[in-house]
Amino acid sequence: MTEPGDQRAFTCSVEVRWGDSDRLGHVNNAKVVEYMQEARIKFFRDHLPSRTAVAVRKMEAEFLRPIKDSSAPLRIEVSVLHVGTTSFTIRHTIADRHGSVCAFGDAVLVGFDPANDTARRLSDKEREVLDNYRALTPG
Template identity: 50%
Template sequence: MSGKVFEYSLQVRWSDSDRLGHVNNTRFVEYLQEARAHFITQVLMEAVGSRGATVVRRLTVDFLRPIFDESGPLVIEVSILRIGRTSFQVKQRVLDVSGALCAEAEAVMVAFDLESQTPRVLTDREKSVLAEYEIAG
């Protein structure tokens, strides 16, 4: 475990705020998804050279503090908690411009075969790349 953390920066968009003046919780989920997608594209796929699909099996989010228009740019951290045979567990943290923790999330991602529409075994190379971002749970 080397414990690297992938960081993705995201600006709060004007349309993300609800009538209460803060970012709606559904947008948090979109932010998390965007950061995971960039992690998979920029780290996993670039290193492995594959367009292998992954799907979300489970997602849990703890909303810790509101995000406002002026809270950005946000930083969304992505790290790996566990690597299994066909899946890996992602930990994410959403930090506002001052570094305050706004949300924490965990997602179980499953490697997926698009032809058979079933889970597939992670390759040794995929596991090796993910292990660079593995942290203690």
């Protein structure tokens, strides 16, 4: 795992919502993956061309410590681990309000052509943006 500060990352804040916790007061693991998606969407919205279409091919997550209501606001860093011809890999790192890393997850995303339901090559603009957020050290 890349240490915080050891990468160029997009950072955003996400709140823990009232219905995200289970009976033990821990955020459900599926909700943690939703937080990662929310951060990824904010990154895309802020930095990629507005008509960029991508699809998730693969997602892996590691849950290191419980996230609770009191953990918020969460800080989520999004960085790029790899850029290929049609796909790229993004790392999401979730830290609690004290800076302790609670979870991280990697997603492989594919440039997508919705008209044909097929993969497409990443554009030069997409590659430029992704390269700007590429991790400085291997993930």
